[in-house]
Amino acid sequence: MRAAGAAHARAARPEGRKSRLTRNQSRAGWLLLSPALLHSTFFLAVPAVVAIFLSFTDYDFSGTWKLIGTENYVELFQDPRFQAALRNTIAYTLVVVPLSMALALLIALGLNLKIRGLGFFRTVYYLPVVTATVAAASVWLWIYHPSAGLANAVGSLFGLARSEWLNDPGTALPALMAVGIWQGLGAKMIVYLAALQGVSKELLEAANLDGANRWQVFRNVIWPALGPAHYFVLITAIVQTFQVFDLVFVMTKGGPVNSTTVLTFDIYNNAFEGLRLGYASAETVIMLILIAVFIYLGGRSQRNTQDGQ
Amino acid sequence: MARRRAGILSLAVAGTLALSACGSGGASTAPASNPAEATGTLRVLVPSYPASNEGKAALDKVVASFNAKYPKVTVEPDFATFDTLNQKISTSIAGGQGYDVLVTGIGWVPPFAAKNVFEDLSSFGATADSLGKSTDPALVPASEFKGKVYALPLIAAPKPLALRKSLFEKAGLDPTKPPTTMDELKADAEKLTVKDAAGNITQAGFDFWAGPGGYRQDFVALLGSLGKPLYDGDGNPQFAGAEGTQTLEWMKSMVNNVQKYGAQNAAKSPLVNTGEAAMGFTGGYIDCSDKGVGKATCDDLVYFNLKDKDGSMFTGGQLASVGKSSKLKSAAWDFIQELSKPEAESGIAALNFAVPAGKDSAGSEIVKSNPASTFVAANLGDAKFEGGAANWLELRGTFGTSLDDALLGKKPVEDTLKALEQQSK
Secondary structure, three states, X not given: OHHHHHHHHHHHOOOOOOOHHHHHHHHHHHHHHHHHHHHHHHXXXXXXXXHHHHOOEOOOOOOOOOEOOOHHHHHHHHOHHHHHHHHHHHHHXXXXXXXXXXXXXXXXXXXXXXXXXXXHHHHHHHHHHHOOHHHHHHHHHHHOOOOXXXXXXXXXXXXXXXXXXXXXXXXXXXXXXXHHHHHHHHHHHHHHHXXXXXXXXXXXXHHHHOOOOHHHHHHHHHHHHOHHHHHHHHHHHHHHHHOOOHHHHHHOOOXXXXXXXXXXXXXXXXXXXXXXXXXXXXXXXXXXXXXXXXXXXXXXXXXXXXXXX | OHHHHHHXXXXXXXXXXXXXXXXXXXXXXXXXXXXXXXXXXXXXXOOOOOOOHHHHHHHHHHHHHHHHHOOOEEEEEEOOOOOOHHHHHHHHHHOOOOOOEEEEEOOOHHHHHHOOOEOOHHHHOOOHHHHHHHEOXXXXXXXXXXXXXXXXXXEEEEEOEEEEHHHHHHOOOOOOOOOOOHHHHHHHHHXXXXXXXXXXXXXXXXXXXXXXXXOHHHHHHHHHHOOOOOEOOOOOEOOOOHHHHHHHHHXXXXXXXXXXXXXXXXXXXXXXXXXXXXXXXXXXXXXXXXXXXXXXXXXXXXXXXXXXOOEEEEEEEEEEEEEOOOOOHHHHHHHHHHHOOHHHHHHXXXXXXXXXXXXXXXXXXXXXXXXXXXXXXXXXXXEEOOOOOOOHHHHHHHHHHHHHHHHOOOOOHHHHHHHHHHHHO
């Protein structure tokens, strides 16, 4: 009787009206989400909107400002320091992201095997991630010192000529890239390691039974299974490389001759050295658009790769 | 329905609370006419005092003296460093909580005066003439912008030149006759440069004491020896003419000739002090004790300035200003008066390895304590400053990297200086 009544009530309910349980769940979800939403609204969304607005003004902390349309954007694209920062940031991203992903995957493949000292190696590779960037950069400054540093000392053992490293416009950015790759390896390696341990053992067995060699197993079983991990690592790596700041600030201050100036550092200089917050905001908007473009392109390439499997 | 309204209301209340928490504190209050009755919090930005026990103890003495006159005003110090000074000042202005007292560096007065960050001190009776009665007259121009005084100089941090007597004698040169012009300096430096079999410089003939992007202050000193400041009193650039070209061409001929571009030791200390260079720029203080360079090194050093058309010594320093937005302007003025008293200035000078800006600094302990300070205090008349333009803080980073472009031959010297001149206007 009761069941029939409940069924009748369900049948009588108009389409689209949620059940009480669904409404309660929805309310609970919003309540649990509200602290993060409030945080994101006040500390991310509102500043982002303000930054976009400021990018169309000449605000410079002097108390008086006016709307100037797209003047900041026009000036930016004519600014040689912005051009250098843009080139360097894109170059840094194009080199560091794929190299660090490839190296991290290689290391993860190695650590996925049953070798001695596994815990030790996992710790060693993860240590750079938990080391403060400023501390790591200070050590690398010593490594790269032209006369007293480890890099030239080791290089001289192999007969390599002394390099000026961070003092040479030709080698400064590659030197920073090396540090960026080293520092980002651990986090990517952990993600890949977790993904590798989720690869289907039945599929691996089946491939081995079919006579596939190691490369074929990797290409046809492991690589496709790592698709979601690739996507996550790619997106986070792109965002991290675009946000590189402390390495540049500690090690080179954008020099020599702007060869290591990146967008974040130029934004910092324009905002806090030049006191031109409107101009710096315009540069920030451009950087955000660039990040979005890179993420879109990266995501597309991942989807194309997976569709092609 | 009632529950939905309650949910929306709670979100609105949370939002209001969050907004109000972000509101300004409003620490300063309006002053009373009698200092003893004035209340409020005086926010002071003081990179002069390191956030160490010694720094805090030295500042406490100043605060105690200030509180004798303003017993009800609380002093809230911010021990910033010069690296973070701009961020502190700009974010405090943007947040509506400007500092009441700001200590900044030489070259910072025109930009902040132009942006109405600093108070015109003529409202307290300060003029260039009155300043010159208590401060070394050579430092007064650094506190002015368009004829008005915006700061009181506290300390001077010059960078004189020095040579090593023993290395001069070894090269057959007379250390009692240091070079006086850039040509003489170059000729001596080339004789003093030592290279190994591979052609690497093992002893620099002249040390610029500058890393990449850091040749700006050297340029100012060398340009000054030809009788030209970086900017004139009205903020017009003076560095792009014949003297500027001559100076930068000279520097270009020295880099990678008598010293590798950007060469520094791991400690970034003056190479002439460590014996890695025979001559070079150095600091206005040297520790001759065993914990420092030692007496033998101190005795081996001879200090000098170039005097081609004018004696020249790059001079940095620190100055104290009253914040334009301060609600305790009189108290702020009295506080910077306390900072500029001889005892306080000597304390700041000792903490910053500089010399007091006061007129009678020659008699202070810090000046008598070491030969570098004695030399610079006696030669403050040769002081040459960087800055002078209203957009100097924006330009100084570009200035350094642009000079590097010229030094490394990436851009012609004249084009470099002309481009900088354009950006100055």
